[in-house]
Amino acid sequence: MPSSPQPAPETWIAAFNRAADRVRDRLDAVTSTPDRLRETGTTGEGGDRTLVIDAEAEDLVFAELHALHDEGARFTVLSEERGVVDLGSPDVLVVVDPIDGSMNAKRGMPHHAVSIAVAEGPGVAHSGTMADVVCGLVADLGPGERWTAIRGVGAWLDGVPIVAPAAERLTEGGKLELVAIESAHPAHVMASGEALLEHVHRLRAIGAIAISLCAVAGGRVDGMASLWRCRAFDAAAGQLIVRESGGLVAFGDLDAPLSAPLDLIGHGPVVAARSAEGLARVATLPHD
């Protein structure tokens, strides 16, 4: 049997952009907060209670993935709500967060994203890590920004290469000027208090790991840290976008920064920065 033609990165990203268009249009049609607050009554494979908008967004993403499958692509999907779905190959893994920042989406706050990445390699569906991600899209449906990356080629914002994001900014006192925190439960913020005071001048809590990572990629913040464990679908696309922008990312272990598995379990917190020094500093913020 001839091997199936696998999509090029550009083909994957085009499909992901179409999926994001569908999710955007669906969310635009659900304008009332009560409708956005509706829950399905079930819990997704990633552990959060599923909103109707999460489930519908995932259906729309899968519609695009099934279209690629119909054209011959073979792959496995790891998605927040459905978990692992076998579409014919363990050597390509599509990692999907239909809506990153669901809390923002349901409350009508602007930043929420469709985040989708592709990882490749023998058996990647069973043993892949962040290092295996080859391309990804983070579509921030608030400002309508599309962040993309292809491994070894580059990162783009709305199709424009990210070649020289703003350099890391330090205050006169030597603190990182602006740092995004995620998983910002008050208990986590309090537990991180000393390190936050030592290293950070001002905090931003955007509410979507993928979008905070993109903010690092764009030089909009000097670093980001999830203060609690991160799941693969939250960060798979965003971490590649950071790295292809020239930034640095780690998942709980600075000596093996990209070793986080591509599965449904929360592992080490994700941290990102524009410099090695900055990364070492934001890595002190999470208290797992």
Ligand SMILES: [Mg+2]
């Ligand atoms: Mg989600």
